[in-house]
Amino acid sequence: MYNISYKYKSAIIFFIKLFIVGAAFYYISFKIAENNVLFKSTFIHYFNENIIVNSYFIVLIFLCTLLNWSLEIIKWKTLISSFKSISFFEAGKQSLS
Structure with a gap:
């Protein structure tokens, strides 16, 4: 296995975590937009009901x-x-x- 210094290893782990969070954010925002909850009128109507x-x-x-x-x-x-x-x-x- 490659000998990676601690400094680079922590940076690689940070960017992997950042990628996972970014992918999750993209997936959630895509699903919200797909269900039309993102529109302001729909959101306000849902909020007023609940x-x-x-x-x-x-x-x-x-x-x-x-x-x-x-x-x-x-x-x-x-x-x-x-x-x-x-x-x-x-x-x-x-x-x-």
């Missing part, structure tokens, strides 16, 4: 994010409790910074 469902979904995701952050803070507070007793707010600053 705005209530989208709003509930966004609120649900926000609540799940807050729950996840709270669990991470509690986990950090429990982990550090053997060394030092800290408040929930202090654990939040340390965990989420």
Whole structure:
């Protein structure tokens, strides 16, 4: 096998990943254009029909994010409790910074 230096190997891997992301972006945009979702009037009509469902979904995701952050803070507070007793707010600053 060829002896490729680390510098060139990382550049080759980067360009392979970039190609894969570009190909995926092209494929997704082609499929969207093929289904006529790309047109502004169709998109606005679809969004207006589903705005209530989208709003509930966004609120649900926000609540799940807050729950996840709270669990991470509690986990950090429990982990550090053997060394030092800290408040929930202090654990939040340390965990989420």
